[in-house]
Amino acid sequence: MSLQTNIAGLKLKSPLILASGVVGISAPLLKRCEENGAGAVTLKSIGPNPRAGHKNPTVLALQYGIINAVGLSNVGYKNIDSEIEEIKKILKIPFIVSIFGEKIKDYKTIAAHIAALKPNAIELNVSCPNVEKFGSAFGLDAELCSKIVSDVKNVSGSIPIIPKLTPQANNIADIAKACEDAGADAICAINTAGPGMVIDIETAKPMLTFKKGGLSGPMIKPIAIRCVYDIYEKVRIPIIGTGGIVSGKDAIEIMQAGASCVGIGSAVYYNGFEAFGKINKEMQAWMKEHNYKNLDKLRGIAHG
Amino acid sequence: MVKEKKSNEKDFGKELNPQAGYSNSIKDFHSVKLTKIIEENPNIKTFYFDKQIDAKPGQFIMLWLPGVNEKPFAFSNLGKNCSITVQKRGPFTEELFKSRKGTILGIRGPFGKGFETKGAKNAAIIAGGCGIAPLKPLAEELKKNKSKIYVSLGVRNKEYLFFKKEFKKLSNELKIFSEDGSVGKKGYPTEALEEFIKSKRIDCVFACGPEILLKKVFDICEKRKINCQLSLERYVKCAIGICGQCAIDDQLVCRDGPIFSNEKLRRLKELGKFSRNAEGKKSCL
Numbered sequence A: 001m002s003l004q005t006n007i008a009g010l011k012l013k014s015p016l017i018l019a020s021g022v023v024g025i026s027a028p029l030l031k032r033c034e035e036n037g038a039g040a041v042t043l044k045s046i047g048p049n050p051r052a053g054h055k056n057p058t059v060l061a062l063q064y065g066i067i068n069a070v071g072l073s074n075v076g077y078k079n080i081d082s083e084i085e086e087i088k089k090i091l092k093i094p095f096i097v098s099i100f101g102e103k104i105k106d107y108k109t110i111a112a113h114i115a116a117l118k119p120n121a122i123e124l125n126v127s128c129p130n131v132e133k134f135g136s137a138f139g140l141d142a143e144l145c146s147k148i149v150s151d152v153k154n155v156s157g158s159i160p161i162i163p164k165l166t167p168q169a170n171n172i173a174d175i176a177k178a179c180e181d182a183g184a185d186a187i188c189a190i191n192t193a194g195p196g197m198v199i200d201i202e203t204a205k206p207m208l209t210f211k212k213g214g215l216s217g218p219m220i221k222p223i224a225i226r227c228v229y230d231i232y233e234k235v236r237i238p239i240i241g242t243g244g245i246v247s248g249k250d251a252i253e254i255m256q257a258g259a260s261c262v263g264i265g266s267a268v269y270y271n272g273f274e275a276f277g278k279i280n281k282e283m284q285a286w287m288k289e290h291n292y293k294n295l296d297k298l299r300g301i302a303h304g
Numbered sequence B: 001m002v003k004e005k006k007s008n009e010k011d012f013g014k015e016l017n018p019q020a021g022y023s024n025s026i027k028d029f030h031s032v033k034l035t036k037i038i039e040e041n042p043n044i045k046t047f048y049f050d051k052q053i054d055a056k057p058g059q060f061i062m063l064w065l066p067g068v069n070e071k072p073f074a075f076s077n078l079g080k081n082c083s084i085t086v087q088k089r090g091p092f093t094e095e096l097f098k099s100r101k102g103t104i105l106g107i108r109g110p111f112g113k114g115f116e117t118k119g120a121k122n123a124a125i126i127a128g129g130c131g132i133a134p135l136k137p138l139a140e141e142l143k144k145n146k147s148k149i150y151v152s153l154g155v156r157n158k159e160y161l162f163f164k165k166e167f168k169k170l171s172n173e174l175k176i177f178s179e180d181g182s183v184g185k186k187g188y189p190t191e192a193l194e195e196f197i198k199s200k201r202i203d204c205v206f207a208c209g210p211e212i213l214l215k216k217v218f219d220i221c222e223k224r225k226i227n228c229q230l231s232l233e234r235y236v237k238c239a240i241g242i243c244g245q246c247a248i249d250d251q252l253v254c255r256d257g258p259i260f261s262n263e264k265l266r267r268l269k270e271l272g273k274f275s276r277n278a279e280g281k282k283s284c285l
Helices: A027-035 A081-090 A104-115 A142-156 A172-181 A218-234 A248-256 A267-289 B006-016 B091-097 B129-144 B164-170 B190-200 B211-224 B262-267
Strands: A005-007 A010-012 A016-018 A040-046 A059-062 A065-068 A095-099 A121-125 A161-165 A187-189 A193-197 A212-216 A239-242 A261-264 B029-041 B044-049 B060-065 B069-073 B075-077 B083-087 B104-111 B122-128 B148-155 B173-178 B204-208 B227-231 B259-261 B274-276 B282-284
Touching: A016 A267, A027 A040, A027 A081, A027 A267, A040 A081, A040 A121, A065 A193, A065 A218, A081 A095, A095 A104, A104 A121, A104 A142, A121 A142, A142 A161, A142 A172, A161 A172, A172 A187, A172 A218, A187 A218, A212 A218, A218 A239, A218 A248, A248 A261, A248 A267, A261 A267, B044 B075, B060 B091, B069 B091, B075 B129, B083 B091, B083 B129, B122 B129, B122 B190, B122 B211, B129 B148, B129 B164, B129 B204, B148 B164, B148 B190, B164 B173, B173 B190, B190 B211, B204 B211, B211 B227, B211 B262, B227 B262, B259 B262
Parallel strands: A016 A040, A016 A261, A040 A095, A095 A121, A121 A161, A161 A187, A187 A239, A239 A261, B122 B148, B122 B204, B148 B173, B204 B227
Antiparallel strands: A005 A010, A059 A065, A065 A212, A193 A212, B029 B044, B029 B104, B044 B083, B060 B069, B060 B104, B075 B083, B227 B259, B274 B282
């Protein structure tokens, strides 16, 4: 049973990719994901400036998932070089650098800087609010996404570009198509859903200090499955299916919807770093039981 | 026609409401009321809660001041009258110091791994500053296990000392150090560790406090081949092992720790050297 997967020119020994924003802040933590069976890893999103993020509570575990408003805390792209050099030194599997902009032009600037450090791919986090356009997310607007992707493609050379889309868009497949037409090499879907809110009824206060937060984990899996299904109908580039995947069967399900690879985020909360090994094993057990020798025959079979 | 089974429905409802009939509630969250606030000294207060939250010595909780922030603390008393003992240090603790009996706060936790007290016959406890607080319930557990307990506490000056009476009662021997000599001996609590090791057949060292102190404790224990368990501190955000903010090398202090022993400590290159701020930027300790 081979879990080998190819995506945007990258060869992965497992389709499982650590999602951005989950433990991916340093080379040693990414290495630990590799040791536990990840096929590739994504660094936490890097932006134009150092940011401390929102005040705690920023991440809360709910019964069926997680709500978070970390607030894109990061060291700023000018301070990330040494960490990326360290990653290149100790990691054997491919690594993806996720970037976000506060303004449209930030993506190009940051991508040019990051591309020079030669990551295996660059993820474009377009789910953050656009400060130029009344705070609504770039990812809601196909034209803006298209502009960001083509801007970045102009400066990134041969490094694959993977926009990560938000399920808040009511036409996520059209946005994916716009990204593909602009030169995107793959699509990552989905980012957190919502936003949602949790109130402590004893103090009548929203529990997140930022009040609202993105939802992830098992409660959003059906949304992720639907989004990947819709995108698969519209585009030919491969999809990294992300959102509430915590078991081998979840992974199989999102691949049947059309994903080539599978993003792993909240599962790290449920099972620790061992989540990768656990899901790999469960996928192989399912494949054996159903006579699949590799993942190619599985992809998108829920269509048609 | 198939008759629906009532019991199935009931099971489904149970699945939905495992925590006191509140669906999709926050895991390990406790709404608590302050029942008592004790001033230990001008800088340090103990806050007692109205709920028993079962924790092991060394585990930590996230204390939520609604609308303000949420920070990690360890219990200074466990069981029915659980409490935290806090030193005024910044905006969060200043806000906490304003709260009164009856104030409602939130607690998430307990999180992390606690101290392992089994097998410690002659235990040394080394604490610096606020690190004194979580080691009191540890001493209580060691005492229950009939371990002999040798304690060395270090503080900046006499205004920062607390729990002296309690440790006097719990320990077989208590040494106190202060940086300016205003209480106990002038110096650092590690000075007594060497002495304890030489004369008391110490088989386990427990420590909590500034990381420079902990590194010193670790170095002494390594040299003498003695087990140690250190309580490490990093900037904690999520407390559930997902945001990565509290990393020390490839370990997450919130989930793999906060208590670490020799084997893991040996691998930590950042111990006593670097930590990360809220942005994730690495800086020298």
